[in-house]
Amino acid sequence: MSSTGEEIAATAEPGASALASQDGVQSNPADQLVEENESLQARLTTTNAELVHSSARLREVEHQLEEQEKIYSEAAADQQKDYIAQCDSLKADIASLTSQLTHLKNELSSAPVTDDNRPATPAGTNVTDGLQKIQRVFKVVLVGDSGVGKTTFIRHLCLGQEAANATSSTVGVDFYTKLMTVQGQCTSLKIWDTAGTERFRSITKSYFRDANGVLLVYDVTAVKSFSHVRQWMGDILENADDHVVVMVLGNKTDVVAERLEDDSVLTNHGRTLADSYRSLFAEVSAKTGAGIADAMAMMIRAMQDVEDEQIRRTRLAVDVDNEGKSGSRSCC
Template identity: 45%
Template sequence: MSQMATDDSMSDDVFEDDTLRAPAQSAQRSTPSPTGYRDYHPPAVTPSRTQDDDDVIIHKTILLGDSGVGKTSLLVQFETGKFQAGNFSATVGIGFTNKVVTVDGVKVKLQIWDTAGQERFRSVTHAYYRDAHALLLLYDVTNKISFDNIRAWLGEIREYAQDDVVIMLLGNKSDSGLERAVRREEGQRLAREYQVSFMETSAKTGLNVEAAFAHVARSLVAKANPVDPSRLAVRAQPTQEQRSSCPPCS
């Protein structure tokens, strides 16, 4: 995948660095549906300008990962700023929502697609890889199997997605504490191996949710207008523990 530099040239904070805060940004929130997204199956989406703003280009962004890793919860948190308590029934098919994010003074419209992670729906999601501009690949830090399956997901991405697609690996449910089954360092190592960006997120608390989408948006802008790779460093939010124990985090 070509959106990231090689390991030797990558800044360490391309991967999660909880001592850094999310960059200032603004977003135009759309009115959410009861489930947090709209169920729809339109034809393939290609980069295009919106009708209401000639300066905003639509970028198809897909959430991927095993069933139950929190894709829908992450999308609802990003769209509404709230965590929807309770269990979602396994998402059937594909739904999407639109949101405009402003990064570094540039408006980026993300058309975010929530996919079904169950094996029987893989043939459906494969068709959506081909014209995707960004992929957020989630695993559940409390579920080792979902992490072990990331290699298979990345294999599918290599087979079906564009070579220059922006990829970000997200370890979700980082608020789970003692239930954790996957260490952050494991996620970092895997991300370095595949040369993709990485963060841990919490759809429940909102930790790094907006920061993750902002990084994706910034990467899309940089891909269209190449700049110094050091500007693409992920800026993750500090955890509560780090705020209280680490002077540089204050």
């Protein structure tokens, strides 16, 4: 009986020993959870860091994209402005050429003709007499703010009062011609009527080149147009020739009631500003025509004097050059 118990105990001991050995090899479940939690925590930290980095990179890329879009939009806007300016310039050229064609047709239709459709020549004159009649040719440019009455002024001068009353805002540039006899000389005026709006400002500047005279018009009933005279003067001084004759011209003197208000320009103010630029000064009414002929005659006389002085200096320079050449030959 005791031997049997010993056998059972002997038999049970190996199993218990094996179980104890197995427990020694396997880790504690609580430790495993801790390790897994730490591993997950480390992965979470790494993932968060990657997320932060990716978010920062995304914001950087979005910022670069916004900058590129801004650059492209600005470039597109500038290109669009260039296209608009080119279109405006072409429209102005077309309007100018159309106006010139209309005036030439009017001059041609008003000229007397003979039976063989050639212009009639007065008896006792040569065919060249008509060409010799025009002794001076001057280019004159009208500038000033929109609405000051430039077109009304020039249409009254060239076409009469009835035509002056039917005017609209100038688009780009318009062209007129006028013959006037001043100081016994027949003078042909080639007059360019420019738009006063800002969008045509760059086009207007190009017409100052080779101009003999510039009429800078303002509205005597609108002090704002008078305050812009200095800006227009800056454009003239920058783009016109040094010898150009400039006249500061106050228009709408017929509106007496409005001129008595605060928003008006007195005559002495206009004259003082013109004197500061050594320019001519006059006041007119483009509506009634008062003062227009006198103002243009004053300007033509000034342009004639400038041209005479240029001719005198040119001849003097040629004479000095010829004397120098003659002296050098005699010395040899």
